[in-house]
Amino acid sequence: MAYRPSNRRHLKPSSEDLNLTPIMNVFMIIIPFLLLTAVFAKTAIIDIYLPQEAGSSAAGDSASEPLVLTVSVTDSGFELGGVGNGMVLPKVSDRYDFKQLSEELVKIKERYPEKEDVVLLLQRNLPYDTIVKVMDTAREMDGKERKPLFPLVSLGETGT
């Protein structure tokens, strides 16, 4: 007795393209999930340094490093104190002149290359983003180079 011919003979050749439906399903789940958890806004931190007491910190070289540098932010504009010699940078068309401040700070940095710290004197009602802007201007040079100016920033309140 002959064997019965195999059923496979009747099998049609399967279609060439892969069945992508399961992997599509997986992608459909994974992609929304990853999109939700992905963070596109990068956060960073700025360190604040508490102002050191004069005398205790620089007892020896107080002669070579004469004064602190202060930037006070008033209603009318910026005022550079200490090494800044009381220079006043008024507001330009009702906005703080950050460009001018940056230029003046670069000049001061050239005169005192060793100096690293700056004290910002701020008014009570100054909004936080303006504070951060002033801090940025004081910490780094403008432009692509990102050279540090006075990275040790401390904050204080203007005497009223």
Add this chain to the structure above:
Amino acid sequence: MAFPPSKKKQKKEVGEASLNLNALMDMFTIILLFLLVSFTSEGEVITANPKFKLPVSSAQKKPEQRLIVQITSDEIIIDGNKVMDTKEVLNNEDYTIKPLLDALNINIKKVEYVAQRSSDFVFRGDVTIQGDQKIPFILLEKVMFTCGEAGYGNISLAVMSRD
């Protein structure tokens, strides 16, 4: 009179409709790879909170895991727990914020407990302050003052990186 159906249509077979998914697959694969890379490389330390907007800065320093004090325009939050309303602080002339100081002291106790039992642990008084763009300086100053008083002297401000 209506036109008779065209010859082409008459001849057309009613075949099995199959969607060509190859292009879509390519796209998904690329998106998936991109998302996976951005997912693994960033450890989340500072979580975005829709309640406040951080100021934008050019700072590049990466945030670390540390105690977080959040100041929104409504409330002050330590590590996710609301401590008090912001208005109270503004109405009070005192620089020390009592409820905040208490909350920080509780935290210090916890930290000391850990420090007693593990010699590797060093308490440096690190704290990150996340403030809303619009909060006035006096509020920030009071919070910083209180943090300093509680022993958290190593203060950092969280900002949004510009690029």
